[in-house]
Amino acid sequence: MTPRSRSQPARFQVExxxxxxLLRIGRHLDADGxxxxxxxxxxxxxxxxxxxxxxxxxxxxxxxxxxxxLVLVPGSDVEGLVWTPQARRLAQSLWPGPVTLILAxxxxxxxxGVRSEAGGVAIRMSPHPFIRSLQRWWPHPLLSSxxxxxxxxxxxxxxxxxxxxxxxxxxxxxxxxxxxxxxPALPSTVVDCSGSRPLxxxxxxxxxxxxxxxxxxxxxxx
Numbered sequence: 001m002t003p004r005s006r007s008q009p010a011r012f013q014v015e016x017x018x019x020x021x022l023l024r025i026g027r028h029l030d031a032d033g034x035x036x037x038x039x040x041x042x043x044x045x046x047x048x049x050x051x052x053x054x055x056x057x058x059x060x061x062x063x064x065x066x067x068x069x070l071v072l073v074p075g076s077d078v079e080g081l082v083w084t085p086q087a088r089r090l091a092q093s094l095w096p097g098p099v100t101l102i103l104a105x106x107x108x109x110x111x112x113g114v115r116s117e118a119g120g121v122a123i124r125m126s127p128h129p130f131i132r133s134l135q136r137w138w139p140h141p142l143l144s145s146x147x148x149x150x151x152x153x154x155x156x157x158x159x160x161x162x163x164x165x166x167x168x169x170x171x172x173x174x175x176x177x178x179x180x181x182x183x184p185a186l187p188s189t190v191v192d193c194s195g196s197r198p199l200x201x202x203x204x205x206x207x208x209x210x211x212x213x214x215x216x217x218x219x220x221x222x
Contacts, residue, residue: 010169011162011176014038014130019137026138028175032056034168036147036161038179039072040098040128041187041205042154043161045174046072049141054113057143060165060174062150069114070100070122072142074135080109081121086215087193093214096127098188098205114143120194130177146187157181191218 017025029035029048034056036045045060047053049071058065076083076091082104083091090101102120110121123141126132135142146154147161155161158178168174189204191211200211200220212218 010172010174011158011178014177014179017130017133017177022134022137025134025175025177026140029053029138029140029142033172034060034174035142036155036158036174036176037134037144038128038130038158038177038182039126039144041185042156042182043147043158044072044144045147045161046142046144049110049114049143051111051113053143054111056173057145058113060168061145061148063145065113066117068116068122069143069145070124071110071114072126072131072135072144073123074139074141075125078103078109078123078141080107081105081123082194084193084198086198086217089214090191090193090198090211091125094206094210095125096132097125098127098186100124100188100190102190102192102194102201104194110141118194120192122190124188130179156184 032052034047036043047057087101087103100122102122104119105115105121115121148154158176161176162169165174169176186204189206190202192199192201197217197219198215200218208220
């Protein structure tokens with residue numbers, strides 16, 4: 001990745017992001033830049049959902065290439081993915097929110113590193129105001145992974161993010177959207193909707209009773 005100019009705003013407050021600044025962030029992402037950002041759970045770090053974005057984000061996090069990235073989407077109209085009736089009901093009832101859905105991607109809409117070997121893609125529509133605003137003006141899927149290195153706890157502040165990757169921040173490769181220190185939160189609930197029946201893979205903020213009230217045929221592991 002080509003280093004960015006140091007004159008670029010590598011760290012900024014989310015409350016200062018007007019329309020023009022959000023468009024600048026979008027251009028940064030389109031140019032294969034990286035973005036650390038707050039979510040409804042912890043700070044995430046992301047990139048455009050392209051092969052280059054997967055490569056650069058994987059390098060940043062020293063991530064196992066066989067572990068696919070989550071995608072934050074601006075809405076439930078993502079083309080190419082298979083929306084089962086159960087997935088539609090879950091999205092309509094719980095998005096934006098801390099629920100990740102895994103959908104089949106038979107048309108290879110997303111590159112390897114997002115699409116798993118089994119052919120599924122994990123997507124979520126974040127309710128965080130910064131992500132909602134960004135994807136209003138840059139309406140594209142955003143790779144997102146917790147802002148940490150292998151074996152470490154996820155960052156809960158922009159300061160922690162900057163301390164993890166000072167070189168990338170200084171070079172302007174990684175922009176950091178700061179929103180103060182986030183309170184402790186559970187990781188998102190994960191439901192695999194790529195098969196004939198939805199399967200709860202990870203329990204989280206949205207409980208089993210709520211999920212079963214929306215999709216009665218939900219499977220889960222005790």
